[in-house]
Each structure stands twice: as C-alpha cells, then as structure tokens.
Amino acid sequence: MSYDAIVLAGGAARRLGGADKPALSVGGRALLDRVLDACPDARTTVVVGARRPTARPVRWTREEPPGGGPVAALDAGLRVVTAELVLVLSADLPFLDRDTVRALLAAPGARGTEGAEGAEGALLRDAGGRDQPLVAAYRAEPLRREIALLAAEHGGLAGLPLRALTAELDLVPVVAQPLAAFDCDTWDDLAVARARIREHGTVLDQWITAVKNELGIDLDVDTKTLLDLARDAAHGVARPAAPLTTFLVGYAAAHAAATGADPARAVAEASRKAAGLALRWAAEAEAEGEAGSASDSGSAAGSDEAERGGAG
Structure with a gap:
C-alpha cells in the first residue's frame, strides 16, 4: 500500500x-x-x-x-x-x-x-x-x-x-x-x-520492539523459545551461559539469513540446536554426578567393611 x-x-x-x-x-x-x-x-x-x-x-x-x-x-x-x-x-x-x-x-x-x-x-x-x-x-x-x-x-x-x-x-x-x-x-x-x-505483562514485548527499532532490524521474535533456551543454558551449563548462548544463536541466525535463509526460521533452527546441546550437556553432568555418588557410596562401604575386619 x-x-x-x-x-x-x-x-x-x-x-x-x-x-x-x-x-x-x-x-x-x-x-x-x-x-x-x-x-x-x-x-x-x-x-x-x-x-x-x-x-x-x-x-x-x-x-x-x-x-x-x-x-x-x-x-x-x-x-x-x-x-x-x-x-x-x-x-x-x-x-x-x-x-x-x-x-x-x-x-x-x-x-x-x-x-x-x-x-x-x-x-x-x-x-x-x-x-x-x-x-x-x-x-x-x-x-x-x-x-x-x-x-x-x-x-x-x-x-x-x-x-x-x-x-x-x-x-x-x-x-x-x-x-x-x-x-x-x-x-x-x-x-x-x-x-x-x-x-509486567508487556515489558518484554515493549523491550524487544524497542531493541529491534534501535538496531534497525525487522524480525518476528519467538520470545518463549529464546527464554526457554536461556533457561536451559543457565540451568544445564552455568548462569552466564544464558546471554552468551542467545547471542551466539542470533549470530548464527544472521549468518544463515545472509546466505538466503528465512530469518525467523534461522533463529528457530539455531535455538533448537543450542537447546538440544544444553540439554545433552545437563544430562551428561547429571549422569556423572550419579556415577560419582555411586562411587563415593562404594568407597564408603568398603571403608566400613575394612574397619569392621580390623576390629575383629
């Protein structure tokens, strides 16, 4: 028009x-x-x-x-x-x-x-x-x-x-x-x-709109997806990983868009990959933690047995 x-x-x-x-x-x-x-x-x-x-x-x-x-x-x-x-x-x-x-x-x-x-x-x-x-x-x-x-x-x-x-x-x-x-x-x-x-109910939408205008970009932002990604990175890796991960997702999406990809799809795809990595990272850490607990329990049991044998 x-x-x-x-x-x-x-x-x-x-x-x-x-x-x-x-x-x-x-x-x-x-x-x-x-x-x-x-x-x-x-x-x-x-x-x-x-x-x-x-x-x-x-x-x-x-x-x-x-x-x-x-x-x-x-x-x-x-x-x-x-x-x-x-x-x-x-x-x-x-x-x-x-x-x-x-x-x-x-x-x-x-x-x-x-x-x-x-x-x-x-x-x-x-x-x-x-x-x-x-x-x-x-x-x-x-x-x-x-x-x-x-x-x-x-x-x-x-x-x-x-x-x-x-x-x-x-x-x-x-x-x-x-x-x-x-x-x-x-x-x-x-x-x-x-x-x-x-x-509270509108501040994120207002902020995202203001940032887009300030940076001169026009992109539909899936706020929930990015917030979920930030949560997964913060909980599964470390708190500072949240802003750094979302930055890298944005950079990757911009790179993909420069080669002809749809910007919104590029953000969604980069977010999906990063979120999957964060979840795998967390799962690995959890598994290591459980293995460490089992090992500690085994060592403690062995020590108790040795102490009982020495007392006999």
Missing part, C-alpha cells in the same frame, strides 16, 4: 512548560522516533516542526506562520507529499504500533470494496469513543480541497481547529488497541507512559 506520512511535531507544548515534547523519551526512545517506527514503509515521511535528530531520515518543513496550529501544519506537510493516501500523526504517541497504522491505511478503501464509494479517510477512535484526527489516514485530494476552502473562507489557516477541517470530510472510525491513541500532553501523561511500558 503506497502512502506518505506527515508527522506534526511543532506544537508549543504549553502544558509541558514549553518542553521539546517530541524529544522526550519513553522506554529510552524519543517520542518522535517511536511514532516514526510505526510507519517505516511510508514512501515519503515529512515532519512538520523544528529540525532535531531522528533515528531514520525524514524531510522537514514548517507551517506558516510557525506555531500556526494543526491545520496550518497539515497544509505545510501536504505541500511536500505526493501520494494519494496520506497518514497523519502527532509526534507524541508512545504506543502507536504498525498494526494500527495498517488498519488506518486500509479503512478508506474498505468501504469501496462493498460496492459503495470509498471514504475520504479513516481516523482512530479511542477507548473513550473520541475520534482522533491526528491518528488518521486521509485521501490527499479531498484533504487539500477542504484546506483550500478553509483558507478562502477565513483568509488563512493559522489558529483554526482541526474539527473545522474534519467536519466536512467523509471519515470512517477505526477502533484499535486501547493505548494506540494515548498521547503525552502533560508531565503526568509522560509518567503514566513510562510506567505502563514497564508493566
């Missing part, structure tokens, strides 16, 4: 005391980078706001005037992109994921497949039933049309609310996982996001 992405990163962040909100971190990564990770396959990614370091290359632009609000920022982004479908995101969404983005991109055309005319866009509907126009996918032509009409009606776009734009568009709602629309408008929001990312 061909699309361009526009990320709005130029807000004043008044409720954060004017802090550089897109640069604030959750889970060790800047909010802006976390949003960019959700749309890695965009044909062109435009960030509207002041330039700052990003984990992947993007194009930069500014609204006119700077600080002119979301409609002006969206207009500035639209002047750079060329795709017929445009993903529009705010830069403060720590839990936005690729599944949500794919659902948004697919929704405008889904209505058309049922025999009716396709919608002009799709926007995320959060857990409270509120529509989020800055977590949305729009058809570019109607979006440009409505922005031009607003500019003509108001003599400009600065200060206009997004609802003035979206109210005139035919949009379909998309309900995604509850945290996808969570944004960080306040310091309390940021604290909640940082706490949630470390919750």
Whole structure:
C-alpha cells in the first residue's frame, strides 16, 4: 500500500512548560522516533516542526506562520507529499504500533470494496469513543480541497481547529488497541507512559520492539523459545551461559539469513540446536554426578567393611 506520512511535531507544548515534547523519551526512545517506527514503509515521511535528530531520515518543513496550529501544519506537510493516501500523526504517541497504522491505511478503501464509494479517510477512535484526527489516514485530494476552502473562507489557516477541517470530510472510525491513541500532553501523561511500558505483562514485548527499532532490524521474535533456551543454558551449563548462548544463536541466525535463509526460521533452527546441546550437556553432568555418588557410596562401604575386619 503506497502512502506518505506527515508527522506534526511543532506544537508549543504549553502544558509541558514549553518542553521539546517530541524529544522526550519513553522506554529510552524519543517520542518522535517511536511514532516514526510505526510507519517505516511510508514512501515519503515529512515532519512538520523544528529540525532535531531522528533515528531514520525524514524531510522537514514548517507551517506558516510557525506555531500556526494543526491545520496550518497539515497544509505545510501536504505541500511536500505526493501520494494519494496520506497518514497523519502527532509526534507524541508512545504506543502507536504498525498494526494500527495498517488498519488506518486500509479503512478508506474498505468501504469501496462493498460496492459503495470509498471514504475520504479513516481516523482512530479511542477507548473513550473520541475520534482522533491526528491518528488518521486521509485521501490527499479531498484533504487539500477542504484546506483550500478553509483558507478562502477565513483568509488563512493559522489558529483554526482541526474539527473545522474534519467536519466536512467523509471519515470512517477505526477502533484499535486501547493505548494506540494515548498521547503525552502533560508531565503526568509522560509518567503514566513510562510506567505502563514497564508493566509486567508487556515489558518484554515493549523491550524487544524497542531493541529491534534501535538496531534497525525487522524480525518476528519467538520470545518463549529464546527464554526457554536461556533457561536451559543457565540451568544445564552455568548462569552466564544464558546471554552468551542467545547471542551466539542470533549470530548464527544472521549468518544463515545472509546466505538466503528465512530469518525467523534461522533463529528457530539455531535455538533448537543450542537447546538440544544444553540439554545433552545437563544430562551428561547429571549422569556423572550419579556415577560419582555411586562411587563415593562404594568407597564408603568398603571403608566400613575394612574397619569392621580390623576390629575383629
């Protein structure tokens, strides 16, 4: 699915005391980078706001005037992109994921497949039933049309609310996982996001995703298989063997993938081999331990017999 992405990163962040909100971190990564990770396959990614370091290359632009609000920022982004479908995101969404983005991109055309005319866009509907126009996918032509009409009606776009734009568009709602629309408008929001990312039930998935993004790899990780391998290596060999073994499995899988093997299968195969070795290692040590115990028992029995014979 061909699309361009526009990320709005130029807000004043008044409720954060004017802090550089897109640069604030959750889970060790800047909010802006976390949003960019959700749309890695965009044909062109435009960030509207002041330039700052990003984990992947993007194009930069500014609204006119700077600080002119979301409609002006969206207009500035639209002047750079060329795709017929445009993903529009705010830069403060720590839990936005690729599944949500794919659902948004697919929704405008889904209505058309049922025999009716396709919608002009799709926007995320959060857990409270509120529509989020800055977590949305729009058809570019109607979006440009409505922005031009607003500019003509108001003599400009600065200060206009997004609802003035979206109210005139035919949009379909998309309900995604509850945290996808969570944004960080306040310091309390940021604290909640940082706490949630470390919750027991999700921390491993969040960590694996963060590491993959940090390393620039896209691989389905079978967490259970790797954890089982680490357990077998730690219990059957020695505790330090766990991280070293999983590292070697990753290295072996990467080597296999470089020769044309499927990366996920390469990880699974390397894990299977290493786990089998760890179990054999443990079984051998256990057998040696049992043999040693038997030998010790025999020696003890012989000593007792010798002592009894000497006493007689």
